Amino acid sequence: MVRGHKINLRPIRESDLGKMMEWDNDSEIIKYLGKKFLSWDTCVTWFNRVSVNRGHRALAIESEDGRLIGTIELEHIEWRGGRGELSVCIGEKDCWGRGYGSDAVQVFVNFAFHRLHLDQIYLRVYRGNARAIRCYQKVGFRKEGLLKLNGRRAERDDDLVLMSLRREAFRPRLDSHREAM
Ligand SMILES: CC(C)(COP(=O)(O)OP(=O)(O)OC[C@H]1O[C@@H](n2cnc3c(N)ncnc32)[C@H](O)[C@@H]1OP(=O)(O)O)[C@@H](O)C(=O)NCCC(=O)NCCS
Numbered sequence: 001m002v003r004g005h006k007i008n009l010r011p012i013r014e015s016d017l018g019k020m021m022e023w024d025n026d027s028e029i030i031k032y033l034g035k036k037f038l039s040w041d042t043c044v045t046w047f048n049r050v051s052v053n054r055g056h057r058a059l060a061i062e063s064e065d066g067r068l069i070g071t072i073e074l075e076h077i078e079w080r081g082g083r084g085e086l087s088v089c090i091g092e093k094d095c096w097g098r099g100y101g102s103d104a105v106q107v108f109v110n111f112a113f114h115r116l117h118l119d120q121i122y123l124r125v126y127r128g129n130a131r132a133i134r135c136y137q138k139v140g141f142r143k144e145g146l147l148k149l150n151g152r153r154a155e156r157d158d159d160l161v162l163m164s165l166r167r168e169a170f171r172p173r174l175d176s177h178r179e180a181m
Contacts, residue, residue, distance in 0.1 A: 002059070004107040007100050009059040012050070012071065016060055017043050019068055023091030032129050033089055054079070057116070061090065061104045069095045072108045074121070082119035084112060088132075102135045106173065109139060113167040122164040133161065141165045 002009040012020075021043055023029050024036045037043040050058050055077045061070040070090040077084040086109070090101050112118045123141065125132050133143075141163040148159050 002107050002111050004103040006064060006098075006103045007069070007107070008062045008064075009072065009104065009108060009111070010062060012047065012058055012060045014044075014047060016068055016071075017047055019091065020071065023070075023089060026091070026093075028093070029089065029091065032126060032132065033087070057084075057112075059108065061088075061100065063095065063100065067092070069100060070104065072104050074108070074112055074116075074118075077116075077118070082117070084116075084118055084121055086121050086123040088135075097131065101132075102138045105135060105139045109165065109170060110172045113170055118167070120164055120166050122162065124160045124162055126158040127161050128158045133163075136163050139165070140170050142169075 017040075021037060021040065024043075037046065050056050056073065056075050057077070058071060058073040060068055061072055063069050069092040070088065072086070072088045074084040074086055086105070088101060088105055088108075090096055090104075109121055112121055121141075122144070123136065124147075125136065127133075127146070142165070143161055144164050145162040146159050147162065
């Protein structure tokens with residue numbers, strides 16, 4: 001368990017998958033994150049694989065009252081290169097804009113730098129996703145580049161911003177997390 005100010009991070013349980021499928025079927029979330037699971041079976045397969053994949057860490061985000069509100073992941077972890085790609089989803093939309101996302105990113109990044117000993121975390125975000133970009137900037141991520149997209153599907157035709165944060169540039173809030181591993 002990793003504790004933040006407003007959230008706790010814990011391992012994902014099989015009983016969380018129903019909520020995750022619900023979020024994955026929400027058109028607004030799909031707009032920002034794409035679709036993750038094609039079916040219940042792919043969701044269960046994802047869950048079974050993630051726990052044994054050394055290149056992937058995924059945790060559930062709980063609010064202070066123990067409600068499951070989202071997930072946060074580090075994928076494509078290159079242990080030798082010391083890098084990984086971050087993605088985060090606050091699936092409960094009534095929780096958007098209340099500081100949960102930036103607290104989750106803050107404590108997860110701190111965990112990745114100081115427990116997993118990674119050196120750099122990067123992410124991709126659609127240019128139009130101003131809330132997410134602001135959330136990442138609050139934690140210290142900086143824009144590194146822009147990928148111009150010419151997708152086939154009009155609703156996805158938003159350019160992708162590449163952002164990254166290096167360990168030495170990360171300034172954890174001193175009281176930002178307490179860990180009980
Ligand atoms: C992106 C996400 C993780 C952010 O988490 P959150 O809890 O909503 O965000 P926070 O409240 O921590 O921070 C949001 C910041 O963006 C600001 N913001 C909100 N809407 C904004 C907008 N339209 N334009 C600019 N800033 C905006 C807020 O004011 C806040 O900044 P502040 O604290 O300086 O006032 C969450 O909204 C989410 O999961 N969204 C759906 C999926 C998604 O987009 N994931 C990221 C894909 S890369």
